[in-house]
Amino acid sequence: MDAEKSAAFLLDEGLRYVFSGALRVAAQTGVADHLTDGPRTVEHLATRTATQADGLRRVLRLLATRGIFHEDAAGRFHLTPLGEALRSDCPTSVREAMVFVTNPTFWQPVGQLGSAVSTGVPAVEQIFGRPLFDYLAANPEAAAEFDPGMAQYSQLESRGFATIYDFADTGVLVDVGGGRGRLLLEVLRRHAGWRGVLFDQHHVVARHELATLGADHRWTAVPGDFFDEVPAGGDVYALQYILHDWDDERCVRILRNCRRAMNPDGRVVALDTVLPDGDAAHPGKSIDLVILASFTGRERTRTQFAALFEAAGLRLTRVIAKPEPGWLSIIEGRPR
Numbered sequence: 313m314d315a316e317k318s319a320a321f322l323l324d325e326g327l328r329y330v331f332s333g334a335l336r337v338a339a340q341t342g343v344a345d346h347l348t349d350g351p352r353t354v355e356h357l358a359t360r361t362a363t364q365a366d367g368l369r370r371v372l373r374l375l376a377t378r379g380i381f382h383e384d385a386a387g388r389f390h391l392t393p394l395g396e397a398l399r400s401d402c403p404t405s406v407r408e409a410m411v412f413v414t415n416p417t418f419w420q421p422v423g424q425l426g427s428a429v430s431t432g433v434p435a436v437e438q439i440f441g442r443p444l445f446d447y448l449a450a451n452p453e454a455a456a457e458f459d460p461g462m463a464q465y466s467q468l469e470s471r472g473f474a475t476i477y478d479f480a481d482t483g484v485l486v487d488v489g490g491g492r493g494r495l496l497l498e499v500l501r502r503h504a505g506w507r508g509v510l511f512d513q514h515h516v517v518a519r520h521e522l523a524t525l526g527a528d529h530r531w532t533a534v535p536g537d538f539f540d541e542v543p544a545g546g547d548v549y550a551l552q553y554i555l556h557d558w559d560d561e562r563c564v565r566i567l568r569n570c571r572r573a574m575n576p577d578g579r580v581v582a583l584d585t586v587l588p589d590g591d592a593a594h595p596g597k598s599i600d601l602v603i604l605a606s607f608t609g610r611e612r613t614r615t616q617f618a619a620l621f622e623a624a625g626l627r628l629t630r631v632i633a634k635p636e637p638g639w640l641s642i643i644e645g646r647p648r
């Protein structure tokens with residue numbers, strides 16, 4: 313690439329956040345829901361989504377450049393296979409998750425990433441005046457978008473874990489920081505001999521989804537603080553998207569609490585990204601910067617996980633890379 317082409321490339325890259333903004337509009341308006349019966353004019357879509365046709369056309373036109381929607385010669389928009397998951401009723405829907413990842417709660421801190429890089433203090437604390445989970449606990453409206461959005465964001469990974477991990481015939485799974493309980497639901501639905509304990513902060517557990525199992529009562533929901541203690545007697549302690557939120561010292565506290573609470577042959581299973589060495593592209597490298605802006609944690613390498621486990625009295629036994637399309641690895645540890 314010659315120098316001028318490189319300069320133009322960089323400027324175009326600098327506008328990538330615009331694409332996130334357009335995806336957010338598509339998710340918020342639910343425009344994909346109005347394309348399930350075939351292509352529609354933008355005027356029709358604008359009426360259905362209570363938007364202005366001009367602005368909506370410009371948003372859809374940008375998304376169409378990457379195969380999300382397609383504009384035909386007559387100016388009608390089509391839903392493409394890539395855009396399907398923006399529908400609300402699609403089994404792999406990410407509509408709520410999209411509203412969540414493009415939420416100003418994340419977006420604003422990333423806009424001030426430079427201050428986190430200069431000071432080492434998460435930008436969230438400068439913007440909201442306190443750590444993110446404290447802010448969510450004090451702001452039910454923000455939590456009402458965060459918790460279900462997070463659940464949908466990680467659902468693909470939860471399903472993959474429930475499917476590929478070698479659960480024994482019977483056991484107790486403790487989902488530490490398990491949100492509203494989607495991972496537990498996936499495991500209990502697939503493993504009839506397992507029982508589950510959902511553990512999270514009080515205001516999160518209060519809105520759990522485990523009752524969707526109906527008459528199946530193989531679960532309990534326990535509120536608490538994982539820095540104090542976690543429920544005892546589990547065979548597997550799952551930590552999905554937990555360790556990446558916290559600095560090493562606090563991760564070791566969580567892991568030690570799991571180590572102390574588990575049955576003698578118990579396991580800790582962290583579900584997090586494991587960063588590859590070098591320049592290789594990996595979604596974890598983007599998530600890492602959201603974390604840098606918002607929390608004290610980081611995405612980690614295998615060596616860094618091994619060191620955390622070691623400090624908590626655990627031995628890293630294996631790392632199972634998730635098959636596509638997920639990006640979380642299963643990082644397993646047992647008592648030393």
Ligand SMILES: C[S@@+](CC[C@H](N)C(=O)[O-])C[C@H]1O[C@@H](n2cnc3c(N)ncnc32)[C@H](O)[C@@H]1O
Nearest residue numbers: 462466489490491512513516536537538552553
């Ligand atoms: C990034 S979310 C992950 C949720 C869930 N594991 C998933 O994969 O969807 C982190 C979770 O940790 C919970 N959490 C944060 N601080 C906590 C604490 N001190 N004790 C218990 N849970 C906590 C949050 O409420 C939130 O549900």
